[in-house]
Amino acid sequence: MDSGIEIKVMNPRRGDNLVHPVGVGHATSASSAPLSSTSSPLPDERGLRQQQQQEQGLRQGQQRQGLIDFKPLKKWVPWIVPGFVLANIVVFVITMFINDCPKNSVSCVAGFLGRFSFQPLKENPLLGPSSSTLETMGALEVSKVVHRHQAWRLISCIWLHAGVFHILANMLSLVFIGIGLEQEFGFVRIGLVYLIAGFGGSLMSSLFIQTGISVGASGALFGLLGSMLSELITNWTIYANKLAALLTLILIIVINLAMGILPHVDNFAHIGGFLSGFLLGFVFLIRPQFGYVSEKHVPPGYIAASRKPKHKPYQYVLWVISLILLIVGYTVGLVLLLRGVNLNDHCSWCHYMSCIPTSLWSCKSQQAYCESIQYGNQLNLTCISNGKSNIYTLSGERPSQAQQLCSNLCG
Structure with a gap:
């Protein structure tokens, strides 16, 4: 070896x-x-x-x-939705300050709040200001939009709320729905959907409900719900468990719209906001299809595994159709509104979309009309609808007090 x-x-x-x-x-x-x-x-x-x-x-x-x-989508830091919540709360506080219930009403709820106390529950069961104060602050009143050219009320009304319960429900819904959407799509697109859908809800409400006043952000909130549905449809290829997500979202929308058939709820604003948001989702919330790789995300020396186009053909088709419907719908709606057209005259059953009468409630709007006789600071009111009469003692000049007392007497 x-x-x-x-x-x-x-x-x-x-x-x-x-x-x-x-x-x-x-x-x-x-x-x-x-x-x-x-x-x-x-x-x-x-x-x-x-x-x-x-x-x-x-x-x-x-x-x-x-x-x-498989690069994850960018997550935005939400600030516009919290800003909307803060703005609504500030406007409500200012409204209550201007309302000054102790000065303009005989009795108030939570009088220890001073001028921030609430109107009597018979007048406003939602714990809020009087209708005349809301009207002063910019509530939607069709007669003033048509005859006094105050179209700005179509926007200002979505920042007003009738009471504590009203604003609490709307702001909780806005946080629940809006925060996630803003994280996914950013403040510009979600802010535009909110404002444009709110305007669409006010527009549809004005075409069907032309008596009384309307306030609230419900139309804008339903716009966000509608945009969630269209976003799921147009970005169908990037989602897992598509059917479950679709059915869940449809169920939530149906339940919320069904609540609108109760009396004193402006369901036309809900429907108008939802339809506007549904179309806006196809325009603003479109995403690249699954497998698309942007050139700016490919490092030098590497070749993308896929050369798919950014969007599918059906996404472009939905974008174009939705944009056309939005422009035509808003233009026609504004023209009809400014001409004083009441769409209930052309649709005999449409009023059921806002309220369905049952044995528990009536859908007829009850206007308060009173005969008044005043001697000095003594005001004698008689409600025409129920015949009730009462004598009130006035102190100082209160232009809106007689109307509020009449509402209480007839109520």
Whole structure:
């Protein structure tokens, strides 16, 4: 047996026994000679290591390309929705300050709040200001929009609320719905959906309900719900569990719209806001289709695995159709409103969309009309509808007090 033969096993892998002779003579099995760990790598070993490095680099490149293909969508920091909530609360506080119930009413609820106390529950069961104060602040009143050209009320009314319960319900809904949408799509698009849908709700309400006043952000909130539905439809390819998400969202929308058939709820504002938001979702909330990779996200030297177009053809079709319907609908609606058209005259059953009469309630609007006789600071009121009469003592000049007292007497 030659003594000049040394057997080395370098970097063995499963299934491979690599034997490299370094001396002159014959190679024997790896187990029959001592192993050396101090010898320098030979050319074959360097080639093996280079091959391993290339394979590792290829795997890293594939993993990196996979990260490009499945890059998560950007998350926005929400601020416009909290800003809307804050603005609504501030406007409500200002409204209550201007209302000044102790000065303009005989009795108030929560009198310890001073001028921020609420109107009597018979007049406003939602714990809020009087109707005349809401009218002064910009509530939607069709006669003033049509005859006094105060179209700004179509926007101002969505920032007003009839009471504490009203604003609490709307703001909780806005936070629940709006925060997630703003995180996904940003403040610009969600802010536009909110404002435009709110305007659409006011417009539809004005075409069907032309007596009394209307306030609230419900139309804008239903616009956000409608945009969620259209967003799910137009971005169908990027969602998992599509059917479950669709059915859940439809159920929520149906329940909320069904609540609008109760009396004293402006369901036309809900429907108008929902339809506006549904169309706006196709315009503003469109996403790239699944598998699309933007060129700016591809590092130098890499080739995107897919060259798919950014949007599918049906997304473009829905975008164009929705934009046309929005422009035509808003234009026609404004023209009809400013001409004083009442759509109930052309649709005998449409009023059931806002209120369905039952044995528990009536959908007929009850206007308060009173005969008044005043002697000095004594005001004698008689309600025409129920015949009730009462004498009130007035102190100071209160232009809206007689109307409020009449509402209480007839109520």
